[in-house]
Amino acid sequence: MLQILRISDAKIVEFLNEGGRKETRAIQQVLDLNRSKITSYVVSNSGNSSDAETILVEGVTELVFNVRKGKFRGDSSIGTYLFAICRSLWLKSLKKNKRYIDDDDIILMEDSSDSPLQLFNEQQIKSEVSFLLSGVGEACKKVLELWSQHYSMHDISGQLGYKNAQIAMNKKNRCLTKLKEIVKDNTSHRELLLSYIN
Amino acid sequence: MEERTAQIDTYLSGSMTPEEEKAFELALENDLELRKDVDLQKKTFALLEAAAFIETKDKIRAINQQKSTSSFGGMLLKVAAVLLVLVIPTYFLLNNQFNDEHLFADYSEPYPDRITTMGSSDKTKLTEAMSAYNKEEYIEAAKLFKVIRLNGSENDKVILYEAVSLTYSDQAKKAVDLLEIAMKPKSANFISLEWQMVLSLLANNQGDDAKDVLAKFLEHNNGYQQIKAEALLTDLNRIWR
Incomplete structure (x- = not known):
């Protein structure tokens, strides 16, 4: 995608608050720009691509709500903020689904995508x-x-x-x-x- | 009742002043009905918020899936396009009514000389460049504008003329690269540069990208090339669904 088609973080916040078509566009961009980073994190931590999609969608939903609640103050980029949310969701999911981390290795116990x-x-x-x-x-x-x-x-x-x-x-x-x-x-x-x- | 609901909402959302909050909590201690009402409102909101979260998540999931489907669809479209080009190239040669280059020819015209006609640049390199430009010697014009730009006299107009010259001298890719780096949303000539980006993308056979830029251009454009842009978008939508 061309660089100039990107919406700035400030605009994303504005669009998410506004709703409608602009909000959809902002969500599309957030998903597009962060998919590979989050997928690679989840996959390299015992998940699969389906887990990654679930975490990404859940994470973006939290991001949207946090932006509207005024919890996102722009101290970090939206990408960094979203990654932190997704990381925490994934760790929670690992715990909930009884996967555990043994220093280097992560042992799979059960599937954790939307049951x-x-x-x-x-x-x-x-x-x-x-x-x-x-x-x-x-x-x-x-x-x-x-x-x-x-x-x-x-x-x-x-x-x-x-x-x-x-x-x-x-x-x-x-x-x-x-x-x-x-x-x-x-x-x-x-x-x-x-x-x-x- | 509504006033009480409003007051509880102010309390639950943490919007009370410390004094109001203290007074409210004191009232809570002494009023069982109020406590029940606060509890009911908390639960009601929890239900609403949970449903709203799920609704939003479903919407985001749909956007995410749509994107994956359209990427797959886009890939299929490209494969189909390659096959068509391989199987019936003559069809495209004879019936190229809607290919990108043809659209470029239909919709483009060199940006008018807004420099020498304003009498602002006598005996400068800019005059020389504009002269080549006005004589439609675009290869030469592109070189001269580049020199001016690299000499530090970079401004939007010079970039615009360089991009037009590159585009008209079969160097559309270079024009796209230049515009991509040089376009700044806050610059005075952003709209003209963005329109030129659309044309350069078309000339470079990047109709799908041109369509995206054009849609954005139409969102914030204040009338510049409006009719042409809308007609072009209709044509592009026909090709790049």
């Missing part, structure tokens, strides 16, 4: 939360979804066409109050879902 159970749990959480959100109405659902993705009130107002961040904030509070009532009335759903998360 069917994990994928099932994830889809379960998505559909159950979607069920809970269906009770608050379409407009509320959109606000709450964007809010939980850590977009700022300013960006939410921009994406949903509200006049300003305060109006978006008021709408979010109204919607969250509604959703809390629904969650309160669905104790069994709630506890089951929370057990998946924890």
